[in-house]
Amino acid sequence: MFGRTAIWIVLTVAFATLPMAVAQELPEGDGKKLIEERCAGCHSLKPVVSLKQSQAAWKELVVKMVGYGAQLDDQEAEVATGYLTKHFGPDASAKPETPEEKIAKQYIDGICSSCHDAGLIRSTQATRQGWLDIVTRMNGLDAGVSQRDVDILVDYLASRYGPNKD
Ligand code: HEC
Numbered sequence: 197m198f199g200r201t202a203i204w205i206v207l208t209v210a211f212a213t214l215p216m217a218v219a220q221e222l223p224e225g226d227g228k229k230l231i232e233e234r235c236a237g238c239h240s241l242k243p244v245v246s247l248k249q250s251q252a253a254w255k256e257l258v259v260k261m262v263g264y265g266a267q268l269d270d271q272e273a274e275v276a277t278g279y280l281t282k283h284f285g286p287d288a289s290a291k292p293e294t295p296e297e298k299i300a301k302q303y304i305d306g307i308c309s310s311c312h313d314a315g316l317i318r319s320t321q322a323t324r325q326g327w328l329d330i331v332t333r334m335n336g337l338d339a340g341v342s343q344r345d346v347d348i349l350v351d352y353l354a355s356r357y358g359p360n361k362d
């Protein structure tokens with residue numbers, strides 16, 4: 197369904213909107229510039245940053261994009277694949293975790309999940325105040341989150357499972 201003509205149309209349209217496409221923020225690292233320069237010409241970087249996949253899958257994708265006309269030689273394709281795997285790999289821990297995230301995850305995986313599925317947390321959307329109320333209520337059920345960690349946990353929950361902005 198994606199014939200050559202269609203790709204050229206994508207190309208033409210995309211070049212016209214290039215500055216906008218580049219605006220997508222990428223994490224710092226070896227290969228960032230390469231991705232910004234060579235991958236944002238035909239589409240935004242949104243499909244890139246929303247993927248999490250293995251090195252093999254990234255490699256395959258980069259090869260496919262080169263087939264579409266992305267300008268990368270073999271060595272650049274390798275750098276791009278390495279960068280993408282490091283920052284958008286299957287394993288979220290590829291991104292360094294902050295100490296706060298670590299503490300929050302320990303509570304969620306270790307304590308919160310002992311009474312109910314973590315899916316219940318992920319499917320809940322609440323404001324910071326809403327999460328504070330929930331965590332306070334869970335503490336009433338003996339969740340045992342220390343006073344100091346309540347803030348850390350509530351910040352974490354509100355930043356990931358906040359109210360839907362739509
Ligand atoms: C010459 C144009 C062009 C360039 C340059 C280009 N792409 Fe693409 N890309 C496309 C087209 C066309 C599609 C949609 C067709 C498809 O999905 O196979 C696409 C789709 C994608 C998708 C979504 C497809 C999926 O499997 O989810 C990702 C991710 C992607 N490109 C990443 C990249 C990366 C990374 C680079 C730089 C190495 C790049 N693209 C450079 C044309 C391009």
Ligand code: HEC
Nearest residue numbers: 303307308311312316317320330331333334337338339341
């Ligand atoms: C001792 C068992 C227990 C622990 C530990 C626990 N919960 Fe709960 N949780 C419950 C029960 C029982 C309910 C259902 C009753 C209720 O909503 O008060 C519930 C309900 C919830 C709900 C849905 C309620 C709503 O208002 O939407 C969320 C979200 C939640 N818990 C999050 C957490 C988090 C986050 C933690 C870790 C800080 C946690 N829970 C720890 C027992 C627990």
